[in-house]
Amino acid sequence: MIATESLSKRFPRVTALDRLSVDIGPGVTGLVGANGAGKSTLIKILLGLSPATEGRAEVLGLDVATKGGAIRERVGYMPEHDCLPPDVSATEFVVHMARMSGLPPTAARERTADTLRHVGLYEERYRPIGGYSTGMKQRVKLAQALVHDPQLVFLDEPTNGLDPVGRDEMLGLIRRIHTEFGISVLVTSHLLGELERTCDHVVVIDGGKLLRSSSTTDFTQATATLAIEVTDSDAHPDGTRAVRDALHARGVDTHNEGQGLPGAGHILLLTAQGEETYDLIRDVVADLGLGLVRMEQRRHHISEVFTGSDEHDSDEQRKEHAGHGG
Numbered sequence: 001m002i003a004t005e006s007l008s009k010r011f012p013r014v015t016a017l018d019r020l021s022v023d024i025g026p027g028v029t030g031l032v033g034a035n036g037a038g039k040s041t042l043i044k045i046l047l048g049l050s051p052a053t054e055g056r057a058e059v060l061g062l063d064v065a066t067k068g069g070a071i072r073e074r075v076g077y078m079p080e081h082d083c084l085p086p087d088v089s090a091t092e093f094v095v096h097m098a099r100m101s102g103l104p105p106t107a108a109r110e111r112t113a114d115t116l117r118h119v120g121l122y123e124e125r126y127r128p129i130g131g132y133s134t135g136m137k138q139r140v141k142l143a144q145a146l147v148h149d150p151q152l153v154f155l156d157e158p159t160n161g162l163d164p165v166g167r168d169e170m171l172g173l174i175r176r177i178h179t180e181f182g183i184s185v186l187v188t189s190h191l192l193g194e195l196e197r198t199c200d201h202v203v204v205i206d207g208g209k210l211l212r213s214s215s216t217t218d219f220t221q222a223t224a225t226l227a228i229e230v231t232d233s234d235a236h237p238d239g240t241r242a243v244r245d246a247l248h249a250r251g252v253d254t255h256n257e258g259q260g261l262p263g264a265g266h267i268l269l270l271t272a273q274g275e276e277t278y279d280l281i282r283d284v285v286a287d288l289g290l291g292l293v294r295m296e297q298r299r300h301h302i303s304e305v306f307t308g309s310d311e312h313d314s315d316e317q318r319k320e321h322a323g324h325g326g
């Protein structure tokens, strides 16, 4: 879908992209980087809106340096910043954008109605955009990116400014763009963690350089750590402790007692040695007459892959949520 080769963009004072080479296939891909990492610059080059200083790039097999117009016919773009006219309705605006993309009047109106419904805008679509909430404006921006039925969409920070519920809804919507319509998505975020559930593939850039490009499952590989949770009983008022003691008696060590996890005191963590470990846990829990609430392999979170970024992410999210009354 997208291929760049040693792509650079230098402004007089900053190198926004620094010899970036990356291949992006179909599906939902996250482009992650801190503010100023070069995400928006990359998108503008890929749309043929801004020339690269060096290197080359192709989108859908088309060279960005010479085929910008053809690329923009096939690609939808949701820009980061507020760019909506306040005094027209969502319907008028999206119809206009559909007409600009070359759809005839009737098709433009039909596609607009379908697309606005798909992004979750109903009666309010006839009201002026100026009165919309941030979440509604983001939906209008998404609708205008989809209205001409593109093969690929670039979404620049679509969750920016949204509260946690709005963020989840937007991420769900993005996932469905691919699963229901087969449109591939490149979505940027400065929050690595939020792309974990949405993206098949994640590209991380920093200071305009590629840090990592891999499938989300590679980022979130299963660890060998098992998390176990059991019920308590009259005979064993502290079921977790009883299981821990029984496992220790059989020479199996538990570690950390689930520090940092919600309900930490009730979760036992241990390293699985193979199938026997699962059988042993089952037998120990059954012998004690307790119920096994869960036994699961812990997975890495994407943000754990980068030292310290975990805390950074949650701090950022707290700050953003605080700004929106959450």
Ligand SMILES: Nc1ncnc2c1ncn2[C@@H]1O[C@H](COP(=O)(O)OP(=O)(O)OP(=O)(O)O)[C@@H](O)[C@H]1O
Pocket: 011, 012, 014, 015, 016, 033, 034, 035, 036, 037, 038, 039, 040, 041, 042, 080, 157
């Ligand atoms: N037109 C420009 N002129 C000069 N510098 C620019 C220009 N556009 C971007 N930059 C600089 O290039 C760097 C990358 O910016 P870019 O907007 O691509 O980052 P980003 O990852 O999208 O971050 P953000 O989410 O904050 O927009 C930044 O240091 C920015 O200040």
